[in-house]
Amino acid sequence: MVKKLKTSPAQARARDKWNENNKEKRKKYIVKSSAKRYIRDFVKTAEEIEEVEKWLEEARKNLKVE
Known part of the structure; x- marks a missing residue:
């Protein structure tokens, strides 16, 4: 049985390119x-x-210092 890909190869390449170019944003x-x-959980x-x-309070204080 051949498994069909849910994401097209072009879409996968675009995703990988975006991930490579936006490492900090993705993180x-x-x-x-x-x-x-x-x-939540x-x-x-x-x-x-x-x-x-x-x-959160510590994070707020750090924002005010910078």
Whole structure:
């Protein structure tokens, strides 16, 4: 049985080219998505929410310093 590709070869080349030319942007998208998933799917207690809020507050302070 021959497996049919879901993405055309041209589309795959375009995706790979974009990924190669936008490494930092792609990395940011992946990390942001991971952070959202962590908060949405894994944070279950008030202590964990407070920990995430602490990280956000530290990030805000770092933005003001720069």
